Amino acid sequence: MAPIQYIVEGGHRLKGAIEPSGNKNAALPIIAAALLTDHPVTLDNVPRIRDTETLVELVRSVGASAEWRGRNRLAIHAKEIRAADLDPDLCARIRASILLAGPLLARCGEVALPPPGGDVIGRRRLDTHFLAFEQLGATVTATDKIELRASGLKGADVFLDEPSVTATENALVAAVAAHGTTYLRNAASEPHVQDLAHFLVALGANIEGIGTNTMVIHGASTLGQASYAIQPDHIEVGSLIGLAAVTRSPLRIVRAGTEHLRSIRMGFERLGIVCEVAGDDLIVPSDQTMKIKDDFGGHVPKLEDQPWPAFPADLMSIAIVTATQCEGVILMFEKMFESRMFFVDKLISMGARIVLCDPHRAIVAGPSQLRGARVVSPDIRAGMAMLLAALCAEGTSYIDNADQIERGYERIDERLNALGAKITRVPERGR
């Protein structure tokens, strides 16, 4: 299949209301965790994106049934499952294939996983996953495959060496199945980690401390069936805030999950973009100052990512492109991934004034009028950031490898076109 290209006519104002999809990074661990119970599970608000479709294929390959019962409703029944050999190509397509480790280990006592894939944004370690599994009584052998074995998982006092999102999710699922009590310390607490924990509770698990960095899990409760709706994607909401700002468009983001937006709104406020909360909707007015707020004393401000509840790493690319349209100078500091910032060369080719200081820090001086260009999307968020750049640029842009954008954003071309954007989706030619 040829990769997808988006042809984007820049310079159009958008207007209207848009609802974010369900959280990609919540749907993935929740689909995997549906394998923990032999009862049926119905999930609503599942984003119908490439990553979830891939995980659904993997779930079927271990013997569970998984059927779409509507555009965003997924029914999973893992009556019987086997620790079958998983397809290495499917596993390599998504980072989230590693999330099958916890549920398969718990249900089958063993699992052999080919290495996961995911965004090519720098080295992504798995050591925290292994550390947690070992503390819960599993043995881990990692060569060309990751092999885990446990004859009965046991609750433990687990201290993660870093608050890794997917390692927390794997450890949480394993702890739910383990006998005894687990303390999961230095845990990640992102909205998607909370969503997984709430789903596990809906199945019958006993978890305290959801949303904090210490969860206490009383394991081995009897698990039953559940119907559960995935929460809105706060990263998509952040992307839409950036979109409204760079195109100077008034947008109403409905059912935005406003309780999880505090650090995100604060990050955009530093760029001179202020949103209004109206119940669970978020309104982005078009008359923004778009003036970067200096630090006290006139010093150059900084926007940095940090573990939740601070500003999320997955919004740094969006924040960078947004800053190119704001007046002033700001240091963008991305601490997690070594390659996530390299895409700024594409923004520079479109006319942005950015100095990449090192793999983690970039100085953005704005505003600059961007010009349409042909660019290629290296990862989900850089792809979305370039779509924003193209929508506010003068002229036409061509975004190659838009498949990356579609790994994380559902029908984004259709949904933005409904607001007045001009995006045409075609098979890519002649890169």
Ligand SMILES: CC(=O)N[C@H]1[C@@H](OP(=O)(O)OP(=O)(O)OC[C@H]2O[C@@H](n3ccc(=O)[nH]c3=O)[C@H](O)[C@@H]2O)O[C@H](CO)[C@@H](O)[C@@H]1O
């Ligand atoms: C499928 C899935 O859920 N993928 C997400 C998951 O990946 P994934 O779970 O692979 O990422 P990890 O959380 O393991 O890796 C990131 C590591 O960097 C640390 N850290 C985090 C933020 C920060 O500003 N500085 C820092 O050093 C974290 O504590 C963590 O230990 O979490 C990442 C971090 O949110 C996101 O980019 C990915 O979209």
Ligand SMILES: C=C(OP(=O)(O)O)C(=O)O
């Ligand atoms: C990095 C991301 O995804 P993944 O971890 O699935 O590669 C992301 O969602 O921005």
